[in-house]
Amino acid sequence: MKQHKKALAVWLAAILLLLAGALLTGSPGRSESVQESMRDAVLHNLNQIDLLGLKTVNPGMISAFLVTAFLLLAALLLRILVIPRFQYAPGKLQMLLEEAVGLFDRMARGSSPHRFRFVGAYIFAVGAYIFVGTLFELLGIQAATTLGHPITLPAPLSDVNAAIALGTLSYLAIVSGGVAEHGIKGVGKALKEFSLPISMSFRLFGALLSGLLVTELVYYYVSLSFVLPVIVAVLFTLLHALVQTYVLTMLTALYYGEMSEPSHKPAKKRA
């Protein structure tokens, strides 16, 4: 009991000390106004990052590569260390993996019963990318811009290019379902849904960007940086990640199923 009280006192003292230090040290000054910060969060024309000396890219591009690297590394480790030890009576991690794969597989089978192999694999990858990518902003990984300013790497999909890439790639995946089932006619069928890539892209971009802007706004002011981020950042981001993952994967599977559905020609009436 005495030890608990001592630990509590040390903890509170540490919090107060750090708070006092943060307030007394002061800020080196803002490099940009809130307007500039918000504008740059949308357009990314100010804070860009050098990609291995080849090209300057938006921070979202670096986030995308990092998320992919993380996912592939995790998958590789799971493939080497966990999957070979799978049992018929699964443990917790095995159950989690099976449920993650099974969830997207069932979604694909449910939405597109005729062709579900490709779309199942695709929505699994995209779902993992959106979920982990959205949670990625919670890590607050720092990077240096070409101007030398520090920047927190955002969620990949808060970059309009990433959202467009994902929206258009999903559209192409949907078109491929139509082509696989109906040949060249499938392209025509898919082109009727020309608004789909735009709506998919900007739905993602808008959803992720709005989260980013709110977070930027909250973090911009030091006084709002206590307690509030726990709700704004963690809870909202978690919910956000789940909702966006579900929406895009579900829409992709649904449209894929619609496109790849075999046509039922009505029997010609004989005179």
Place this chain on the structure above:
Amino acid sequence: MTNLPLNIDLQQILLHWMNLVILTGGLYFLLYKPVKAFIAKREDYYREREMEAAGKLAEAERIHAAYQAKMDAADEEIHQAKLKAQEAAQQSAEEQLNQARTMAQQLLVHARTEAEHDKEQILRSSQRELRKLAAEATKKLAMEKDPFDHFLDLAEEGAKHEER
């Protein structure tokens, strides 16, 4: 490529595509496919077990049915044997009864015959006895006075008496 609105960069879009294609392929081969293969393997295993169990159950049911049929056949056989034994016992009883009746009939006939024979013999013997007695009586009578003469004598004696 920065002339597009919202700072859209086609080169970066292509880089994102490449990134997504790598991720999709990598996750498919490293995670999705092996996990699905394992799930399918486990499903096959349990399906096989289920089929095996169903086969064993069917075999057990078949054996049970065969035993039941054998039991039924044995029951039927026992029933038939019982009926046969009953019939045999009944037949034997009837035969014995018939035999007893025949024997009784024979005994009765024999007794009647014997009685008839005895009767005839007795009759014959009594007739013989009567004949013998008659002969003896005749002989006795013959040896004594003629009754007619005696009668006549008596009759004469009577007439003399009346005249007196």
